[in-house]
Amino acid sequence: xxxxxxxPLLERFGQKRMQQVLVLAGLLLVFIIIHFxxxxxxxxxxxxxxIVSHAVIPTFITWGLVFSFTSGMIDLSxxxxxxxxxxxxxxxxxxFGYAGLLLGGLAAGVALQALNGVVFLKTKIPPWVAGLGMAxxxxxxxxFYSNMAVRRGEMVVSLGSQLRGLxxxxxxxxxxxxxxxxxxxxxxxTSIGLNVxxxxxxxxxxxxxxxxxxxxxxxxxxxxxxxxxxxxxxxESYVGQLLPRTGLTTVATxxxxxxxxxxxxxxxxxFNLVIGVxxxxxxxxxxxxxxxxxxVPSGTWQEVVLGILVxxxxxxxxxxxxxxxx
Amino acid sequence: xxxxxxxVLKVEGLCKNFGPTRAVADVSLEFRAGEVHGLIGENGxxxxxxxxxxxxxxxxxxxxxxxxNQLYDPESPAHANExxxxxxxxxxxxxxxxxxxxxxFLGKTEQFAQRGVINLRKMRAAAEEAFAAWGITPVxxxxxxxxxxxxxxxxxxxxxALSVDPDVLILDEITAAFSHNNRALLYDLLxxxxxxxxxxxxxxxxxxxxxxxxxxxxVLKDGEKVTTIAAEGATEDxxxxxxxxxxxxxxxxxxxxxxxxxxxxxxxDGISVDGMLHNVSFELRRGEVLGVGGLSDSGIHxxxxxxxxxxxxxxxxxxxxxTGEVIDSLRKAIDRGIAYVPKDRDTEALMVxxxxxxxxxxxxTDSFVGRLGFLSPRKRKAFAREQLAAFExxxxxxxxxxxxxxxxxxxxxxLASWLSRPNRILILDSPTRGVDVGITANIYKLIAEVKKQxxxxxxxxxELPELIGCSDRILIxxxxxxxxxxxxxxxxxxxSIVQVMI
Numbered sequence: 001x002x003x004x005x006x007x008p009l010l011e012r013f014g015q016k017r018m019q020q021v022l023v024l025a026g027l028l029l030v031f032i033i034i035h036f037x038x039x040x041x042x043x044x045x046x047x048x049x050x051i052v053s054h055a056v057i058p059t060f061i062t063w064g065l066v067f068s069f070t071s072g073m074i075d076l077s078x079x080x081x082x083x084x085x086x087x088x089x090x091x092x093x094x095x096f097g098y099a100g101l102l103l104g105g106l107a108a109g110v111a112l113q114a115l116n117g118v119v120f121l122k123t124k125i126p127p128w129v130a131g132l133g134m135a136x137x138x139x140x141x142x143x144f145y146s147n148m149a150v151r152r153g154e155m156v157v158s159l160g161s162q163l164r165g166l167x168x169x170x171x172x173x174x175x176x177x178x179x180x181x182x183x184x185x186x187x188x189x190t191s192i193g194l195n196v197x198x199x200x201x202x203x204x205x206x207x208x209x210x211x212x213x214x215x216x217x218x219x220x221x222x223x224x225x226x227x228x229x230x231x232x233x234x235x236e237s238y239v240g241q242l243l244p245r246t247g248l249t250t251v252a253t254x255x256x257x258x259x260x261x262x263x264x265x266x267x268x269x270x271f272n273l274v275i276g277v278x279x280x281x282x283x284x285x286x287x288x289x290x291x292x293x294x295x296v297p298s299g300t301w302q303e304v305v306l307g308i309l310v311x312x313x314x315x316x317x318x319x320x321x322x323x324x325x326x
Numbered sequence: 327x328x329x330x331x332x333x334v335l336k337v338e339g340l341c342k343n344f345g346p347t348r349a350v351a352d353v354s355l356e357f358r359a360g361e362v363h364g365l366i367g368e369n370g371x372x373x374x375x376x377x378x379x380x381x382x383x384x385x386x387x388x389x390x391x392x393x394x395n396q397l398y399d400p401e402s403p404a405h406a407n408e409x410x411x412x413x414x415x416x417x418x419x420x421x422x423x424x425x426x427x428x429x430x431f432l433g434k435t436e437q438f439a440q441r442g443v444i445n446l447r448k449m450r451a452a453a454e455e456a457f458a459a460w461g462i463t464p465v466x467x468x469x470x471x472x473x474x475x476x477x478x479x480x481x482x483x484x485x486x487a488l489s490v491d492p493d494v495l496i497l498d499e500i501t502a503a504f505s506h507n508n509r510a511l512l513y514d515l516l517x518x519x520x521x522x523x524x525x526x527x528x529x530x531x532x533x534x535x536x537x538x539x540x541x542x543x544x545v546l547k548d549g550e551k552v553t554t555i556a557a558e559g560a561t562e563d564x565x566x567x568x569x570x571x572x573x574x575x576x577x578x579x580x581x582x583x584x585x586x587x588x589x590x591x592x593x594x595d596g597i598s599v600d601g602m603l604h605n606v607s608f609e610l611r612r613g614e615v616l617g618v619g620g621l622s623d624s625g626i627h628x629x630x631x632x633x634x635x636x637x638x639x640x641x642x643x644x645x646x647x648x649t650g651e652v653i654d655s656l657r658k659a660i661d662r663g664i665a666y667v668p669k670d671r672d673t674e675a676l677m678v679x680x681x682x683x684x685x686x687x688x689x690x691t692d693s694f695v696g697r698l699g700f701l702s703p704r705k706r707k708a709f710a711r712e713q714l715a716a717f718e719x720x721x722x723x724x725x726x727x728x729x730x731x732x733x734x735x736x737x738x739x740x741l742a743s744w745l746s747r748p749n750r751i752l753i754l755d756s757p758t759r760g761v762d763v764g765i766t767a768n769i770y771k772l773i774a775e776v777k778k779q780x781x782x783x784x785x786x787x788x789e790l791p792e793l794i795g796c797s798d799r800i801l802i803x804x805x806x807x808x809x810x811x812x813x814x815x816x817x818x819x820x821x822s823i824v825q826v827m828i
Contacts, residue, residue, distance in 0.1 A: 189444045191435050194424070198432055201423030208383055209420065209433035210404020 019270045027279070031286065038293040047289065049169050055285035056172040057238065058190060060231030062264075062277045063183040064224040067112075067193075070273075071220040072202040073120055076131035078228060079253030080138035081112045085232035086242045087145065090157035093236065101163050102233045109229020110222055112138065117221035121214050135251055137167075142244025158241035164316040167238025175234060176278070179227070183274045186223055196220040259306065260284055260312040284309075334359040335380070335398075335411075335494055342375050342387035342549075344730065349375040351549040352389075357494070362516055362526045364540035364557065366533070367569055369648040369734025370720040372549040373529045374416050377496045379528070381413035382406035392493075404433050409761040412487040413496035416529070416733045416760060419483050422472035427453040430486045441590050456485045460515055463508060475627065476503050476670045484512075495519060498529040499733060502759040503669075505788045506827060507621045513539060525730050531734075531762050534791075545569055551594045570764045590647045591782040592664075592751050594633065597642030602628045604806040609647070610751065615773060617797030618786045621827055624787050625806040627669055630755045633784065634666035635659040645718055646750075660689070663750030667741055667757055669786075675740040676728050683710040683724040685739050690747040709746070717742040719764065733760040745772060752776060755786040770796060794818045804825045 061082065068075050085108035092104025116134055120127045165171050170188040187193035195216035198206040203213055236242060263283065264276030271279065287309070291302050294308050335357040342350040350372040356365050365373045378384040378740055382400030391398040400406035404786065420429045427450045431438070438449040450467050457464045462485055466476045470554040472481065482505040487495060501509050516526055516539060530536050536543060536555055545568040552568050590609035597606050598741055603625045610616050620626045633644050635656040644653040646662055653659050659666070667676040676685055687694060687706045694709065696702035710724040717738045728736055737760055745752070745793070754773070758766045773796055777783055787793050793800050793826040800812040802823060810826045812818055 185443055189446060190442050191439070191444065194432065194435060194444070197423050198421045198428075202421045205419050205421050206432070208403045208415070209421075210402045210407070211433050273536060 004152075007086075011141035014150075016270065023267065023270055023279075027283065034286075034290045042290060044199060048295075049173075051285045051289050052173050052282060053169050054289070055130070055233045055281040056176060057231050058257050058284070059176060059278055059281040060179060060234065060259060061253075062260040062281055063179065063274065064109075064113075064227035064231065065184065065254075065257050065261050066187060066264075066273060066277060067220040067224040067227075071196045071217045072127070072200050073117070073217055073221060073224075074126075074128040074131065075113075075116055075120075075134075075221075075224075076128055076254060077112075077116060077138055077249050078131075079250030080135040080142070080259075081109060081116075081225075081228055082232050082235060083142050083244055083250055083255060084112060084138050085109045085229050085244055086236040086239075087142065087157050087244070089229075089233040089236045090159055090241070093159065093163045093233075096159065098163060098166065101166065103231030105231075106229040107228060109232055112129070113221045113225025113228060114218070116217040120221075121218060132251070135248055139244065139246045139248070140249055143246050146244045156241060156243055157235065160240065163237055164240060165237065167234050167236070172234055172238065174203070175230070179230065180274065180278065183227065183277075184272070186273055188272065191196055192219045192223060193228050196223075223280050255306070255310070256284060257281075259310050259313065262310065266313050280296035304317060332359050333357065334394060336392040337376075337380065338390045338392075340376065340379055340391070342372075342379060342384060342388045344375075348549050350379070350386075352387075353546070353549075353551045355523050355551065356545060357527065358521045358541075359493070359525055360520055361541040362520050362528055362539050364536040364543040365527060365529045365546065366531070366536055366543060366565060367552075368764055369738070369760075370548075370732040371569070371762075373546055374732060375549075376497050376546070377413060377498055377527060378415075380406070380494075381411060381414070381415075381496055381501065383415070388560055407434075407490040407492070410490070410493035411496070412490050412494075414480065414483045414487050414498060414500050416498040418476070418479055418670070420471040420474075420479050423470065425470055426474070426482050427467040427469050429471055430456065431483055434490075440464035445642060447655065452489075453485070456489045460485065460488050461511060462515070463511065466684070477505060477508060480504065481508065492524065494525045494527065496529075498526040499531070499728040499760050501530060501535060502756070504623075505621050505792070506824070509535075509788075531758075531760065531766070532607060532789075533565050533763065536565070537562065541625040566763050569762065574681055578718060591785075592633070593643075593645040593647045595643045597632055597639040597644065599625075599628060599632060599637060599639050599806075602806050603632065603639070605642070606803070606806070606808055607642075608801055608808060608811065610784055612782055613777055613780045614798040615777055615783045615785050615796050617793035617800040618784060618803065619788070619790060619793050619800060619823070619827065620803035620809075623805065624803040626803050628670065628754055628806075629803070630666060630753050630784070630786050633659075633753055634664060636666075637825075663748060664753065665689070665744040665749040665751070666753040667744050667755060668684060669756040669759060670761075671733075671737055671740045675743075676736060678729040678736075679727060681725050681727055682714065682721055682731075682739055683707065685728055686710045686713045686724070686743050686746070689743050693747070713742040713746050716746075718768070734762050734765060737761050738765060741769065745776070749776070749781055752781055752783045753786070754783065756788060757785070758787075758789070766773065790820055790823060794820065794823075 031043060039048060061078065065078065085105050088108040089101050089105035095100030119134060120130050122128055125161055195211050198211060199213045199216045207213060260277055260280035263280030264273050267276045288302055291305060292298065296302055333356045340350055340353045353376055358379050367373050375384060379396045382403045382405050398409060400409060417706060424432065430453045431449055435444050435449065438445045453467050458698065462481055465474060465481055472477060480500055481777060484500065496715045501512060504512060519526055528540060537560060540557045542554055542566065543552040543557050547569065591612045592610040593607060594608050598604050606629060618626050618629060628637060632639050635653055635658060646653060651662065653662065653664065672678055683706060687710060694701050694705045707724065714721065714724055719735050719738045721735065728739055757769055761769065773783060785793065785796055800818060800823065802809045804827065812823060
């Protein structure tokens with residue numbers, strides 16, 4: 001083997017920083033083009049605040065997804081967990097203030113994800129099937145709660161004007177900082193993250209290294225619950241009141257975070273996955289913002305764009321896989 | 327090199343079955359400290375399973391093991407590591423999605439953790455130190471395992487096995503992945519370890535290597551121990567006879583090429599791939615075996631991928647000489663009768679979770695279409711059964727999954743799937759890697775037969791004797807470029823070829 005300097009892999013590492021700069025510069029260039037296309041309304045201080053603000057909740061949910069999806073636990077019940085955890089966070093918040101809001105969301109997120117982990121691992125059926133079943137159950141629990149509240153002549157928990165700061169600028173954006181630090185440490189610097197990545201990449205080898213794959217997957221689900229819970233608490237603070245939904249409509253909630261995971265994965269060779277998630281969610285938020293500014297109707301054409309983006313990003317990320325397989 | 331040191335590892339009456347397949351049957355052995363103990367046998371003879379039980383990968387159905395005087399009962403490879411036993415498995419044993427440093431210490435990261443947070447810098451430094459301490463060719467520590475070559479992956483696995491400072495190191499077919507330079511490094515390392523009083527259990531099909539390195543050799547056949555003999559005084563023919571149960575005299579089946587007056591069948595015109603190949607040009611003639619050899623960074627394996635359309639060259643062309651058509655895609659290569667048997671059988675050549683039938687039939691799917699345009703299950707089954715018998719693949723039947731086969735039998739499936747279809751050009755990358763001596767001889771015979779049909783064969787190999795034994799010409803590559811082409815008429819001198827390689 002040739003010396004280190006001549007090794008193409010080592011040279012590639014030298015290029016990584018340059019690639020990062022190029023991606024960010026490319027993104028900036030796209031933003032500038034959008035800025036002019038929208039008549040100078042895109043890169044304003046207020047609009048940038050809106051873009052980042054709208055990216056906060058999806059970022060926390062996507063960070064959670066990173067832990068479950070990486071270990072192969074495709075959980076479609078996450079949207080329904082967000083609804084339940086948001087409502088529980090609201091109930092606890094009204095009793096105990098911001099501490100209750102955060103801890104309530106956290107507790108519900110962790111508990112429900114842990115329950116999912118037990119169900120997925122004990123039943124051994126494909127996680128996406130089990131996830132759909134759990135989504136139906138969680139949606140129904142939400143509906144029972146909603147109906148009970150109505151029978152009592154009450155409303156589904158509503159924060160009114162209380163506890164709304166966490167979901168607004170600048171506090172919601174500030175939450176990204178400890179969130180990023182925590183997710184980076186957990187995913188990249190602890191055995192939980194390492195084992196989750198190992199299990200998702202090669203189960204046989206991971207087992208041979210003495211790692212218990214079920215334990216690794218379960219812990220991944222629990223950590224996923226932490227971020228889902230925090231995202232739910234911020235969500236409750238942002239919306240004030242979140243009405244439970246049925247008919248598996250919560251499943252759709254997952255698509256935007258899923259797109260962000262795909263974007264992050266497609267940039268995996270350039271950026272750390274957890275940073276890729278932030279770039280992905282902000283890019284998506286910026287995209288929807290730009291489309292709105294351009295007058296593209298939401299609910300139809302914006303979703304068409306998201307669909308095309310999901311396919312395009314998957315194509316890009318799978319191209320890398322294809323090279324590996326061949 | 328006979329030594330009479332203390333028994334460090336003993337296995338008694340070990341048995342292991344995989345469903346109806348008897349893998350290891352009542353094997354008892356004693357291994358000494360400070361010896362390199364070779365394990366040989368045909369594919370499916372139980373070598374890897376036996377070693378897997380010692381390394382804690384497989385549980386055993388019966389029998390006992392002792393390490394020193396203590397009963398040894400590993401629950402997992404990690405547990406075996408704690409007891410001072412580590413193994414480099416025959417299959418690729420890295421997690422593709424983790425970096426080199428993470429792979430080396432996966433499952434042992436606590437040593438770098440403080441309050442649960444792993445110190446990546448310390449882990450990386452320890453990995454770097456491990457490569458340096460054992461004099462192993464460095465591999466980029468931050469690279470994901472999926473970006474490494476097979477050889478680099480094996481180097482990482484070796485470092486991982488050594489990182490636990492084992493008393494017993496098991497190496498299963500590791501040299502099959504290594505080129506000349508890294509083999510030399512490994513041989514030196516094994517001598518060093520033996521001198522330190524370690525036991526090395528060395529599984530290989532390369533008999534000259536076994537005779538050169540080992541103190542004692544155990545022969546297995548059909549899961550049973552045949553014998554254990556001292557390497558000193560043993561001969562290759564004796565080992566072959568013990569392994570196969572009959573005389574295996576012929577090894578290479580060289581027949582002169584029928585190339586007089588024939589046009590080249592493939593023209594490689596100045597191909598370059600960034601950092602791997604540099605302006606490579608040559609012609610492959612009808613009915614010849616063109617051997618391709620070189621050290622690990624020479625680009626020989628990348629060359630096969632480019633010719634088959636798996637990698638796109640940055641410059642240059644691969645031309646089907648007879649028609650002038652440029653081969654620029656995998657589909658075109660297959661449609662025009664180019665076959666490729668890659669080196670990395672598990673990830674590149676085979677669908678390991680699919681059945682033998684599916685694997686054998688896939689490249690020849692068009693030939694199984696019935697009258698109404700549907701695939702004929704009858705034709706597929708007949709074809710698969712025919713190939714199973716022709717290549718002597720040891721399996722319970724064509725419906726058995728490939729990942730349940732031994733390494734050598736997987737290689738036979740890989741070869742059979744391509745060699746059984748009409749080809750114009752055959753690219754074989756390390757075709758005898760992990761294949762036993764009997765089947766190796768069959769493969770060489772097959773190469774000679776294919777050559778007689780006028781098919782041009784590019785034989786890429788890390789085995790110099792194989793290149794010398796089978797080729798009409800040998801193209802030696804160095805640093806991604808063609809260094810020299812040796813003609814058989816001029817005589818192939820091993821020494822002169824190695825001189826060009828290095």
